[in-house]
Amino acid sequence: MRTVFVAAAACLIVLTLGYLYRLVTGPxxxxxxxxxxxxxxxxxIILTLMGxxxxRLDMFVDIALGYALLNFVGVLAAARYFERARG
Structure with a gap:
């Protein structure tokens, strides 16, 4: 079963490269x-799959939730900042 989770995480890492491309070269x-x-x-999601x-799902879920919260707040703050700077 461990192989399934590692394979799913590896596929998700490959798919994440598209987001990384958009992050670096976004117009x-x-x-x-x-x-x-x-x-x-x-x-x-990758953190949860690795858990x-x-x-050790309990430990990795706590880390993933903290990371998701920081990601949400960071994206919200950046969007708000750039919206005010633009308008």
Whole structure:
């Protein structure tokens, strides 16, 4: 069962490269914010899958929830800042 979780995490890491591309080369700042949000969400899911793979789901879920909260607040703050700077 561990192999399934590791394989799913590896596939998600490959799919996360699309978000990383959007984060680096986004034509507008809002595309970059979208890439950052998707990258953070994928990282949260990867952390949870790795917790399942290593049998320490309780520890990894706590880390993933903290990371998701920081990601949400960071993206919200960046979007608000750039919206005010633009308008």
């Amino acid at each position: 507008t700042i809002f595309d970059r914010i979208l890439g950052l949000s998707g990258f953070g969400t994928s990282t949260t 399942c793979a290593y049998g």
